[in-house]
Amino acid sequence: MKILETAITNKLGKTTKQAKPVNMLEMIMNLIFTVCGLIAVVFVLLITAFLIVSGVPAIKEIGIIDFLTGDIWASTAETPLYGILPFIMTSVYGTLGAILIGVPIGLLCAVFLAEIAHKKIAGIVRSAVDLLAGIPSAVYGLIGMIIIVPAVREIFDLPDGANLFSAIIVLAIMILPSVISVSETAIKAVPKEYKEASLALGATKTETVFKVIVPAAKSGILTAVVLGIGRAIGEAMAVMMVAGNVANMPGLFKSVRFLTTAVASEMSYSSGLQREALFSIALVLFVFIMIINLVLNLIVKRNKR
Numbered sequence: 001m002k003i004l005e006t007a008i009t010n011k012l013g014k015t016t017k018q019a020k021p022v023n024m025l026e027m028i029m030n031l032i033f034t035v036c037g038l039i040a041v042v043f044v045l046l047i048t049a050f051l052i053v054s055g056v057p058a059i060k061e062i063g064i065i066d067f068l069t070g071d072i073w074a075s076t077a078e079t080p081l082y083g084i085l086p087f088i089m090t091s092v093y094g095t096l097g098a099i100l101i102g103v104p105i106g107l108l109c110a111v112f113l114a115e116i117a118h119k120k121i122a123g124i125v126r127s128a129v130d131l132l133a134g135i136p137s138a139v140y141g142l143i144g145m146i147i148i149v150p151a152v153r154e155i156f157d158l159p160d161g162a163n164l165f166s167a168i169i170v171l172a173i174m175i176l177p178s179v180i181s182v183s184e185t186a187i188k189a190v191p192k193e194y195k196e197a198s199l200a201l202g203a204t205k206t207e208t209v210f211k212v213i214v215p216a217a218k219s220g221i222l223t224a225v226v227l228g229i230g231r232a233i234g235e236a237m238a239v240m241m242v243a244g245n246v247a248n249m250p251g252l253f254k255s256v257r258f259l260t261t262a263v264a265s266e267m268s269y270s271s272g273l274q275r276e277a278l279f280s281i282a283l284v285l286f287v288f289i290m291i292i293n294l295v296l297n298l299i300v301k302r303n304k305r
Helices: 002-062 064-069 085-116 119-134 137-155 164-188 192-200 205-216 218-233 237-242 259-269 272-304
Strands: none
Touching (some): 002 064, 002 272, 064 085, 064 272, 085 119, 085 164, 085 205, 085 218, 085 272, 137 237, 164 218, 164 237, 192 205, 205 218, 218 272, 259 272
């Protein structure tokens, strides 16, 4: 009996000695993860504070109503005007157009990869999607200038093909990788029992996909839409190259300027109130993106519930 007690005591002692390094390692890793999370939060707070400090003075001097609702931007005129309504409306229309075109194509491609395509074909298509995600914005803009802009000019018999429609086409292509990847992951995460039960009840494969699997993956698909909107509304270089970069009120075949391109195109030579107004545009864009993300995240959480 004493021998058994001694053996148990020795074993428990060894286990305790081995547990200490493991617990220490877990504490260190938890500390590293916590610090990384706090760093992300600190960066967001610093960016927010910087934009507020840099952008609010111009809004106060110009007037928030004149700044947000003015339809003329003439920052280099003798009597400068700083109305950013054309930029806001252009960004809204461009993002909505890109989502209306890109999301259905991306969702159908995700359904094809997750439910229909053979593994080899799916692998090839998935590689092409990953390649799309890695292409720089300037390359998208260059391809748009060489292919899309001349095509739009010839098809619609326009004097210039650099317009809002060309920008929408480029943005729709650019959001495809995010929409496809996240939607495919969401569709694959749906339990197989849903599909099997639907087929067992006599539903066709198409009915099962669009009436059972896609609705079950709705929260993940909405997350893909959120990422697509963030990519579309935050793009600058590509749309600057294909949209014409003119401060007009938006029209489908008019040369326009987005919020992002307004900042990028004038920041290099700006000074004084003009420079402060550009920071104010960046602040408006930041607030705009935050509101969109907040609303869409609330919708996603509600659908999960």
